[in-house]
Amino acid sequence: MSSISKSVLSRTSAKVDKELRASHAGETGAVWIYRGALTAEFLVSLVSFSRSPHKNNKALSVKAFASEHLQTEKTHLSIFENEMPTFRGSYMLLLWMIAGFLTGFIPRILGHNWFFYTIYCVEYFVDQHYEAQCCLLENVDPLPSEVLRKFRQCQQDEQSHRDEAYQAMTSTPSFTMKLWGKIVGKGSAAAVAVAKLI
Ligand SMILES: [Fe+2]
Ligand SMILES: [Fe+2]
Numbered sequence: 001m002s003s004i005s006k007s008v009l010s011r012t013s014a015k016v017d018k019e020l021r022a023s024h025a026g027e028t029g030a031v032w033i034y035r036g037a038l039t040a041e042f043l044v045s046l047v048s049f050s051r052s053p054h055k056n057n058k059a060l061s062v063k064a065f066a067s068e069h070l071q072t073e074k075t076h077l078s079i080f081e082n083e084m085p086t087f088r089g090s091y092m093l094l095l096w097m098i099a100g101f102l103t104g105f106i107p108r109i110l111g112h113n114w115f116f117y118t119i120y121c122v123e124y125f126v127d128q129h130y131e132a133q134c135c136l137l138e139n140v141d142p143l144p145s146e147v148l149r150k151f152r153q154c155q156q157d158e159q160s161h162r163d164e165a166y167q168a169m170t171s172t173p174s175f176t177m178k179l180w181g182k183i184v185g186k187g188s189a190a191a192v193a194v195a196k197l198i
Contacts, residue, residue, distance in 0.1 A: 015140060016147065018196040019133050020087035023151070024080040025096045025195035026126060026188075031077055032100030033122065034070035037115060039101075040108035041066060062112055065168060066104070069119075069161055076154045085144040090195045099191065103184060114177060116168040121181035123162030125188045130155035 041063050090096065103122065107114035130151055137148050173181065 017087045020084055021090050022192045022195045025090040027077040027080055028093055029096040029100035030073040032097045033104035034066045036101035036104030037066045037108045040105045072157050079150050091198050113169050113171055116165045117173045117177050117181060118184055119165035120162055121184045123158050125185050126158045127155060127162055
């Protein structure tokens with residue numbers, strides 16, 4: 001192989017490596033979002049049970065939603081860890097775990113609609129990010145087999161999560177919730193930019 005084609009290949013690999021690292025960091029964060037939400041759900045259920053044992057219907061639906069989504073996010077994480085070409089993981093995984101945990105924990109403490117709206121905002125961002133990545137990967141040659149198909153597979157699940165979260169809301173988001181949603185979106189974009197590098 002000539003030195004020119006070797007350097008083209010390494011640039012291509014670097015491009016794929018960055019995208020795999022960013023999405024692996026994102027899926028790690030996603031797992032921890034639901035762990036944070038389930039932790040908050042448990043704490044809230046302890047308080048609401050002691051106040052009124054009949055007020056747990058909605059809390060159960062958050063628990064079911066978060067538990068089901070947690071399983072899907074674990075599957076996504078496993079795809080990146082076991083089924084993708086080898087890549088360098090982010091050096092900041094601990095930070096993505098903590099950020100994810102708080103992104104699930106804080107809104108769940110604030111209420112059901114806060115939680116569902118946050119998930120809607122996160123998944124809205126993730127869907128757009130996967131779309132941008134897929135457009136980029138479509139032009140990578142040679143692209144390791146199956147990479148694009150697996151990105152699309154994860155994207156479809158995120159779209160369902162986004163729509164389920166939106167449908168689970170029982171009222172329109174307040175001004176403060178929208179402000180929080182914008183912070184979550186900007187924070188996610190910043191996290192992707194950092195994870196691509198570090
Ligand atoms: Fe995911
Ligand atoms: Fe998701």
